[in-house]
Amino acid sequence: MTDKAKLELNGKPIEVPVIVGTEDEHAIDISELRAKTGFITLDDGYGNTGSCKSAITYIDGEKGILRYRGIPIEQLAAKSSFLETAWLVIWGELPTRAQLDGFTALVLENARLHENLLRHFESFPANGHPMAELSAMINTVSCYELDIMNGEDAKNIESAAARLLGKVCTIAAASYNAAQGKPIIQPDPALGYADNFLQMMFSQGRKDYRVDHEVAAALDLIFVLHADHEQNCSTSTVRMVASSGANLFASCAAGVCALWGPLHGGANAAVLDQLESIHKSGVTVKDYIARAKDKTSGVRLMGFGHRVYKNYDPRAKIIKATADRILDKLHINDPLLDIARELEAAALADSYFKDRSLYPNVDFYSGIIMRAIGIPVNMFTVMFAIGRMPGWIAHWKELHDQKSRIYRPRQVYIGKPIRDYVAMESR
Ligand code: CMC
Secondary structure (H helix, E strand, C coil): CCCEEEEEECCEEEEEEEEECCCCCEEECCCCHHHHHCCCCCCHHHCCCCCCCCCCEEEECCCCEEEECCEEHHHHHHHCCHHHHHHHHHHCCCCCHHHHHHHHHHHHHCCCCCHHHHHHHHHCCCCCCHHHHHHHHHHHHHHHCHHHHCCCCHHHHHHHHHHHHHHHHHHHHHHHHHHCCCCCCCCCCCCCHHHHHHHHHHCCCCCCCCCCHHHHHHHHHHHHHHCCCCCCHHHHHHHHHHCCCCCHHHHHHHHHHHHHCCCCCCHHHHHHHHHHHHHHHCCCHHHHHHHHHCCCCCCCCCCECCCCCCCCCHHHHHHHHHHHHHHHHHCCCCHHHHHHHHHHHHHHCCHHHHHCCCCECHHHHHHHHHHHCCCCHHHHHHHHHHHHHHHHHHHHHHHHHCCCCCCCCCCCCCCCCCCCCCCHHHC
16 A cells, blocks of 8 residues: 555645554645645534544444454453543553552542532522533533643643542532532542442432442443544544643533533433333334334434444443343333334334344433433433543544644635625614
8 A cells, every 4th residue: 555645736736744653544634735725624513534643542433343452352351440541541551450449549638629619509590400500510620720731741640530520420419419409429439430420329328328349340341442432523522622732620520511412421311211202202202213214203222323334333232231230130110221122122123123233222222221320311421521531632632742732623714705894774
């Protein structure tokens, strides 16, 4: 394969470099095209644009491959924990025992929110969206942690990452409890990461409350499976904001806003909304599947199919077994979960879905697990954000290590040509 590509512009030949990634991905480097020719490239939605070189995550959608720092997601799901995976994603190597213990302690010790921060939750309306509160509170935390703005040495980044990873769980649980007028529970550093989150969410200060470790392990797995997914909308947003020199907290608060949109992080909530509407309308699963197959109905089966994974979503394959186990264990009598299981079985057996390789994606199963363990639907995207935090931190750090220029795409102007200002009385 050549290391140069040839273009011809206005009759003049021009050579542009070809960049090859570690997994043999090829890209034409057009970064000097404008300087040399006056041309830019146009790629609406960036579907064919590599915005950076990154060493964090590798995805092959056709083959159903997802690897963090080269390690297959299947191995991490089976053997790792969220905080170990977070370390791997952020620093590029699996931690030693001492590194992991030190980082875990740092995260949990820093999960506590300043007393003044707790008062902010009193001023949010009870029906305020938890994603708005999460983004606002991540930014607000930075007002109390001024030292995170000082320097970018490794220790400083480790401390900022630990504070962010710790505090997002406390913010999420506080937002849930405050909305219901229940007491806000501060973290217990003696508990594990997911255990702590569940304790803060559901204990309401009861001394006899005990976290179910199997439920905590399922949540930890959801976090591992969401830890990074290369240049999606929110991660690209984090890199974009970070490229201006914005601090880690400001950049990740922007990531939360990008993730909030229904086309991105909102898909897991859409699964539950659809189950709810099937239940309320009383339509049978068979009829609903028929509607999803009918192109004129405008109905799609939420939680099925994927833009990148065209054969199967490797994360869905992993999490399905956990979803089955949690549903069997908790014996919850929930008509929506019954519909989910029926829908899954019917779609997997249907040639429309089989022929188009439309399998349940990670959002389908993570939505089911979260419903089963009592996390409200409006918090689903918040859970996604907590899981994605290591990826955002890693991309923020990578961008700084690469000493990247400020991100500044160009555009093709399609507005009016030059014209004169018209005085008010003449319009
Ligand atoms: N239900 C019914 N038919 C579907 C569905 C579905 N969920 N998804 C795709 N199809 C059909 C589609 O109509 C098309 O049929 P035909 O070839 O006859 O025209 C074929 O399958 C290929 O679909 P596509 O629109 O080319 O696929 P896409 O890559 O543009 O869309 C998708 C991917 C995820 C937007 C789509 O599958 C979808 O809308 N799924 C439901 C929403 C969902 O679960 N989204 C979460 C994705 S995971 C998010 C994340 O990882 O961040």
